[in-house]
Amino acid sequence: MVSENSRRIARNTVLLYLRTLFSQLIALYTSRKILEILGVEDYGIYNVVGGVVGMLTFLNGSMAVATQRFLTFELGRGDLKAYNRVFSMSCLIHIALALMIVIAAETIGLWFLNSYLNIPGERMTAANWVYQFSILSVFVGIIQTPYMASLTAHEHMNIYAYVGMGESVSRLVVVFLLLVINYDHLIVYALLCLIIQLISASIYRMYAVRKFDECRFKQLWNKSLFQSMLSFTGWNLFGTIAWILKDQGTNILMNIFGGAAINAARGVSYQVSNAVQNLVSGFSTAVNPQLTKNYAAGDRSGFHRLMMTSSKISFFLLLLIALPVMIEISYLLNLWLVEVPAYSVIFTQLILVEALINTYGGPMITGLMAMGNIKWYQVVVGSAMLLNLPISYVLLRTGHSIVTPLVVSIFVITLSLMLRLLFCRHQLGLSVRLYVSTVVVPTLGVAIISGIAPFAIHQSLTFGFFRLLAVGGVSLVSVSFFTYVLGLNSSERQLVRVGISKLLCKFR
Incomplete structure (x- = not known):
């Protein structure tokens, strides 16, 4: 069984790596052309407007984690009837949640967009169109969550590989369409991105329904299951809000103090960082279901061993690509882009440092979520994450560099990581000394020496x-x-x- 699980993780990792490699090679070209076609200002508007909608999806982030955890847990126990109950309840909950977020986006979010964001007056109409398309995109993503969670729980990563490649080719087509369509490029780009998501979501849904009988929706209402999922979601919600405020809140904060051009630089930096991280994220995606299943099956020894090994391998895989990128980022950006936004180099380097630190936390989060008792974990770690925004605001307000929020974020992420490790010791029985000697010391040693x-x-x-x-x-x-x-x-x-x-x- 262990051997088969290892082979499955390796196979899924390779599939996801090939998918991401193909996607990122195309993305290197499409992102460059999109920035060239839209211009720095419109590219920044697209990023910050999408960030406003993203902030409103905080509840879905918590609910998605709960859905993934409950589905994978039942699959680990081998109870397909319970799996179908969780799936059907998740569909109902996500439909209601999607409607709630649309209402919030069309009221509070719309008011914030038109009242507080630093967007030139002549581009407000285009920004509002982008906002509406972003709302529809979020709606589709939310109601799709149970189906995506089912594919991950069943570890059918091949569908991600095929659809992901199709999305990449579609985005390449979008670039050529923008070159020939004689209309506002920002509006057209947002609309075409929405269409791509609609098509991808339809494919994922049809695959899940046809492949797994337990993914067929049934009209039911299970009060105890609803309360259990709601309790898990409620405690996870605090941590989700904290993460969104740290990420999208910082994006908006940098817009207020630096304008759309700074958002363009941050957008470019995250494009590079995401490209690097996505190349190695296949391993995490492949190993996370096994972590939850090991916990559900009561295999504590294998659970601890897999948690530490996956933390270490995730770090090394990211370091393999991130190291040369951080060193040569100035040349890479000049090779990639026609116009490199100011601060892009330092932004990218800092974001990649944070990403390397974050590789330790991924398996810990999965392990703690599998355990289910997340109340104090979310309260304590979420509170630490919330420090990023007020500290950054005070420092920017007192005249510090626009780079400051990203530096603060690194310190906050490190603090959060130490707190997670303490919770893993207390709730999962993981030895801190063993983790430090087995994971932290060798990874940092390799990073420095190499x-x-x-x-x-x-x-x-x-x-x-x-x-x-x-x-x-x-x-x-x-x-x-x-x-x-x-x-x-x-x-x-x-x-x-x-x-x-x-x-x-x-x-x-």
Whole structure:
């Protein structure tokens, strides 16, 4: 069983990696052209307007986590009837939730958009159209949540791979359509993105319904199940609000103090960061259902082992790509974009540092959610996350650099990570000392040592494509070598050797 689970994780990781690699290669071109076609100002407007709608989806974020947890838990127990009850209840709840968010978006959100955001007067009409399309997009995403959660719970990652590639090709088509359509490009872009999401959502839904009988909606109302899911969602809600305020709240704060051009720089930085993170996120997506199923099955030893191993591997996978990107980001942005927004370089570097720290927290969050008793965890960690916005506001208000909120965010994320580790010790029985010695020490050691040679090459060579290749090649070798020698234990190195041997045998 363990061997089969490991093979499933590896297979799903490869599928998601290939999907993301294909998508990001196309995204490198489409993002560049979109920024060129829309311009820095309109690109910033698109990001900040979408952020306003995103802030209103805080309840869906909590409900999505609850749905994923309850579905995967029942699948881990092997109770398909209970799974169908959870699925059907989730559909009803998400429909009601979607309607509530639309009402809030068309009242409070619309008022905020037109009263407080720093948007040029001549672009307010376009911004309002983008806002309406964003609301529809959010509505579709919310009612789609139970179906997406079911695909993840069943670990059918192949559908993500195929549909994701289709979405990438569709976004490439959008670029060419914008070049020939003689109308407001910002409005047209938002509309075409909505159409792509509608098509993707339809495909995911049809696949889930046809593939899994337990994903067929039934009209039922289970009061005890509703109360259980609502209780979980309620305590998770605080943490979700804190995360959204940290992320989208910071985006709006930077708009108020820096204008749409700063949002464009932050948007570009997140494009790069997301591209890097998405290349390695397939591993996390593949391993999370196994974490929940291990907990549901009562396999505590395997649960702890998988939590620590996945934290470590997630860090190394991200470091492999993030290190050369952080070192050569100035050249990469100039190679990628026609016009590089100010602050894009430092924004990207700081966001990638935060992303590396965040890799530790992902498996912890999944483990704590699987356990279900999240009341004090969310209150304490959520309160720590909330510190980001007021501290950033005070510092910006007193004249500090527009970069400050991202620096503050790194400190807040680190504090939150330490608090999560304490909760994992208290509620899941995870040894803090073992986690630090097994995960934190080797990962930080590899990150520091493997960065020496690439940085030295960066400093010694002149700006250009040859330096990019040299830094990238040395980073790949350095991170891989020190990960194997210093980052992995003996059993993990044995698994790597076996995996490489099997791969080589296929080519003989």
